[in-house]
Amino acid sequence: MAYNLLKGKRGIIFGALNEQSIAWKVAERAHQEGATFTLTNVPVSLRFGTIQQLADQCGATVIPADATSVEDLEKLFRESMDILGGKIDFVLHSIGMSLNVRKGKEYQEANYNFYEKTLDISAISFHKLLQTAYRLDAISEGGSVVALSYIAAQRIFFGYNDMADAKSALESIARSFGYIYGRDRKVRVNTISQSPTLTTAGGSIEGFKSLMDFSERVSPLGNATAEDCADYCVALFSDLTRRVTMQNLYNDGGYSAMGMSEAAMEIYEKGLKASEQA
Amino acid sequence: MAYNLLKGKRGIIFGALNEQSIAWKVAERAHQEGATFTLTNVPVSLRFGTIQQLADQCGATVIPADATSVEDLEKLFRESMDILGGKIDFVLHSIGMSLNVRKGKEYQEANYNFYEKTLDISAISFHKLLQTAYRLDAISEGGSVVALSYIAAQRIFFGYNDMADAKSALESIARSFGYIYGRDRKVRVNTISQSPTLTTAGGSIEGFKSLMDFSERVSPLGNATAEDCADYCVALFSDLTRRVTMQNLYNDGGYSAMGMSEAAMEIYEKGLKASEQA
Amino acid sequence: MAYNLLKGKRGIIFGALNEQSIAWKVAERAHQEGATFTLTNVPVSLRFGTIQQLADQCGATVIPADATSVEDLEKLFRESMDILGGKIDFVLHSIGMSLNVRKGKEYQEANYNFYEKTLDISAISFHKLLQTAYRLDAISEGGSVVALSYIAAQRIFFGYNDMADAKSALESIARSFGYIYGRDRKVRVNTISQSPTLTTAGGSIEGFKSLMDFSERVSPLGNATAEDCADYCVALFSDLTRRVTMQNLYNDGGYSAMGMSEAAMEIYEKGLKASEQA
């Protein structure tokens, strides 16, 4: 279903790699809802992914940019406004990467160069994005910026490692800049805290499949999918949520408000029995 | 603007009294978005308010019901399904009343009959509503229930009195029943925590006008209005948020994520100066 | 170890039933730390429990009182001040009971008489306690009041039922009255949110043993015991925490800040395997 919720709106979408990406689904839904936008990612992701296919499908231009580079971000905002014909109405930040995770370094044996990179790529990039947009006055009044987060910012999941700290910083940046950008230009800044989602990034976390199963059984509505997230982004980019800002919004089938469900406990109890028998 | 977001959806809206009511605005927006619904309130409010005018405007039927009466609620759900031609897709609970507040009894001198009434009307009524709907299987799969709350459930505002406890209980009921109703019927249950809003109910709180001013200056986007709340309700009733449940969602211009803004501090500093001079 | 942390302090301890009770352990520790106090419970619990043994051990007087009766509470405070020789310095509220849980009525089939009783006994009793003390000016400046809570106030645990709503209301009352009592008499009011603890009350919750196991494996320090809770209460009653108020303090081995531990996931994965084989 489409509703023309984003008709006439211009956007920039960070982080689409391939069809599994949440950003990919957001682009598809934004297109359905009548938005025009540019797509961006780092050059290496553009090479390995299939983003051009998405761009063709949505009539979007792909602009390579490293989100940790203020220079690239400035170029991205300028070109996007040129191509789209005006100020930007919505931005999606779907960026996260930890070399400590990738290289199998556990949290207590962090490599600090990697740690700083995790923060730079996954959190500070959001500040840079916002500061660049602010400086260029590139986002229109009433505009909406969303970054994707995860509940590890509040509660520790083994294996999620330094990404937990990065997501905490990311959510803080959303609040800090949300104050400034709201006060000065009436721009909203929020994060969506999404269920674990089987994307290329998500799949690299240790024990991810079991975690998805647990999360699925704990959540009364089950895990939110990438498509659900795209729907929520549309709602947040639209004019329906013009006074919602500085929030971390869970799109997670209820997981965040759960301690333990009967369905997950049933599995756990089977595991206990199996342990005792062993 | 209308998007047909609620086309074909059937609803029940509690708590419209007059044009200032949030529930009134929700009804107007739901109508614009293509929904059909019934309106309900207690008989005394139906007499003193102007709800029939709203009903005429929206093609809605008014069904009197006391939300603390399971019998009334059952009748309401049955009649609503009859009139609307099927199960209910969305419900708004906008009900709250404290006799302690009305009678000027401060929190530390609570009348316990009043206190229990505050809980019964403002919180337990929500459990009764949900339990009745659940028992009758009156809400369709994917349906959405929203109750209106206030940040006093988390942080104390002098003068809000026992309504703070009622709102805490209300939000807990949303989580508790959200688990059950999500698990068994895929129905969402959320609360919206709204900016202070100048309604007939809101206006009766001690020091309300100054609080609204403070809240307005602290919130980077200013206080959310009743109209903003109606928009957010539409988003939550729609299919855009199908995996969002058991959440308390702030619609408050950023207030909940603020400690202190420059704009509010400016006023406060003037007050300090005036105090010193006195 | 004892430190004389409560030397010269006078207290009232609600809710000791038998040696398993948290309140029992608190009494023992308070005694060790030099406090004098009275013990109280409802007559029926006094009959079935072994509280007199505790009283003998601590040199305490037992005063029967129904915490839902303002009259009883007034008598309790007056007699306690008489016996102990002055105003009260600390109070422990360890009271909770749900007839819906006891009678096996699930949350979606609540009996509303039972539901109101749950609230009255488990939450409103705390308001009554505080209001009575306030009215009699029975708590000395710098005094400290603690009520025991559980994380179900924030996150739903199947089977905990309407006690979740009661604990939410209880924590709200702690905040609401904490404002009043702090402002007017410098009295602290806090709740401790304790790990699941195998007491007579705890043991009656559905699936309690498995929940304790899960909680034990998720919590990096394991479940906090009744003895740990007693230690924390001593810290909160002492002068070491004179500016801590209106807080909900987790004594839970880290559980509340956890999503998933490796140790719990190991069991869950065994359960998954067992399910697949079945």
Next chain:
Amino acid sequence: MAYNLLKGKRGIIFGALNEQSIAWKVAERAHQEGATFTLTNVPVSLRFGTIQQLADQCGATVIPADATSVEDLEKLFRESMDILGGKIDFVLHSIGMSLNVRKGKEYQEANYNFYEKTLDISAISFHKLLQTAYRLDAISEGGSVVALSYIAAQRIFFGYNDMADAKSALESIARSFGYIYGRDRKVRVNTISQSPTLTTAGGSIEGFKSLMDFSERVSPLGNATAEDCADYCVALFSDLTRRVTMQNLYNDGGYSAMGMSEAAMEIYEKGLKASEQA
């Protein structure tokens, strides 16, 4: 009053500069309670401050260390264990600095070298401290680590700038490492979120005095002082809180649980009146 709560315990205290410092008061209280410890700060702070006087008073050795240098931290832990004669039982991290604040660069015009320094000094230093201690196995079982934080990690205060993001990251590190260190060595890791406190660091924040006044009037028990914080640290270092970990604990006279007090609103209303007259 002293209770011998830390008798026989060995500690390391970071961040004492002068008599106003919270770390200074913690050292004095820890000494009173029977602890032995080393004191540390960066060389430049050692030069400008008066820490040697504190060291003399407490029988402590001062060890210069830059908390962003793993090498320095390793030396610090080794020497401390040598001097104190065994593993460390408690650590206080009271470190924070923002060059953006110092140089008057607002949040939306951040210098990213400064921003990274803010994170490195105020947050990542805590990870380095913990990782170094973990690697050296320098903290004894049951040990306790506390870092000082501020509520700006949750709610935005204009002028606090990038320190808000640093405190969010700091609190996340406490949770992330708290899981590891709890699981593997039974060591607690917590943060105390302290009232605004007039220290050399605090005083440099824009509009600090008015903020302190506001905070004082909102908090039912008034602002917690450095002495109050020292008391709370003693409780957290002691054996009274052995199952408390991964928590952010407010020591703030109730501020964090307040929306608005009557006392603060009175001043605000005077400011409103003064504004209208102008």
